[in-house]
Amino acid sequence: MGIELYLFILLVFLIVGALIAVETKNLLSSVISLGAIGFGLSIAFLFLRAPDLAIVQIAVEVVLLIFLIRATIGRDVIPTKGHIHWAGLLIVCLLTVGFFAFGYYAFRSLNEFGTPIISAVGNAPSNKYLADGLKETGSANIVTSILLDYRAYDTLGEATVLFAAVLGALAVLRGRAWSKREKDK
Amino acid sequence: MVYALCFVLFVIGLYCTLTKKNIVKIVIGLTIMEYAVNLFLVLLGYRKDGVAPIVEEGAGPLEFLARSVDPLPQALVVTSIVIGLGVTTLAIALCVRLYEKYGTFDISEIRRLKG
Structure with missing residues (x-):
């Protein structure tokens, strides 16, 4: 408990x-x-x-x-005025409640909390990682061995997405600096 | 029960994203939804009385296999958290730019975006 x-x-x-x-x-x-x-x-x-x-x-x-x-x-300093229209609010409330009911219905088909899928499915990939991870990759931490060895391409993709997001944020904020500089001229 | 509470967190984020007019509130709603999904994936892999997926000295491999929690969701959620940071940073940068241009965070005031 x-x-x-x-x-x-x-x-x-x-x-x-x-x-x-x-x-x-x-x-x-x-x-x-x-x-x-x-x-x-x-x-x-x-x-x-x-x-x-x-x-x-x-x-x-x-x-x-x-x-x-x-x-x-x-x-x-400028608070947003008003709220969205009451009909829109009603639709959103109905949508979220319906969404919750649907999700609650779907959760009943899952295993009970505390019994993961790997305990029921014998040949799940996680079981292989847990059994052979230390021997094959030399890392005692299985999460690390998955991140940097078994699924290293996923991590490379993650680094690419992060790079793209940071590049985008820098480009957006840099535009402000450029326009300020032009205004100063 | 735990799954349902986690889903309540997701629905709060969805409600915030759909109803709020403040653009920073919308970003906060997106972040709450992201947290709820990450937590749900880790909840799926939890094993009752489980141990962390780190091999300890002296533990037999079979016993470790029977007691460890699922490491795969954890490894993928690490990726997801970091990507979430990148996406939220981009969204906040856009918010700051919109504030510089229009002087407000209110999306109904940002009129030139209307189609």
């Missing part, structure tokens, strides 16, 4: 944090609530026996918070 209880409490904390982040008027408090969700998520990863993920999540969350605070601080 222990870990499920902890996860339950943590998930309720995450949901409350998400509600605050969505509904609060002040943009900075919204961003900080998002940070609370991210750090809570890294604790959840620790409970789920995924230490690598917890470390990555903390590092990513810190960088993301710095970006978001840099983008929003001092800029929410």
Whole structure:
């Protein structure tokens, strides 16, 4: 029971944090609530026996918070006026509730929490990685051996996507610097 | 039960993305959805009373195979988290640019984008 209880409490904390982040008027408090969700998520990863993920999540969350605070601080002086039309709000509520009901129905076909698919399927790839990972790659951490050996092409693709995203962000922000320089002339 | 709570988190992010007018709120909703999906994938691989997928000295391979949690979702979610950072950074850069151009984060004020 222990870990499920902890996860339950943590998930309720995450949901409350998400509600605050969505509904609060002040943009900075919204961003900080998002940070609370991210750090809570890294604790959840620790409970789920995924230490690598917890470390990555903390590092990513810190960088993301710095970006978001840099983008929003001092800029929410003009509050957004009004809300969307009530009919649109009704449609969105119906859509999300229907989506949730559909997903809840779909979850009943999954295995119960705590019994992963690899325990039922004997020849799943994860079983091979767990059994031969240390012998074949020399890495005691199986997650690392998957990332950098068995699925190294996926990691290369990840690095490519990250490079493209950073390049895009730099191009977008650099355009501002160029236009400012031209204005100064 | 745990899956359903994780899905509630996803639905909150979806609601935020669909209803909010503030463009930074929309980015926050996207990020919440991304977190929920990452958490769900890791939840799928959890084994009751499992150990982390790190081989310890002295543990027999068969016992390790029977007790370790699924390492494959963890390896792919590491990739997904880092890509999520890149995508969110790009979205925030676009938000900053829109603010520089229009002086507001309100998407109904950003009129020249209307088709």
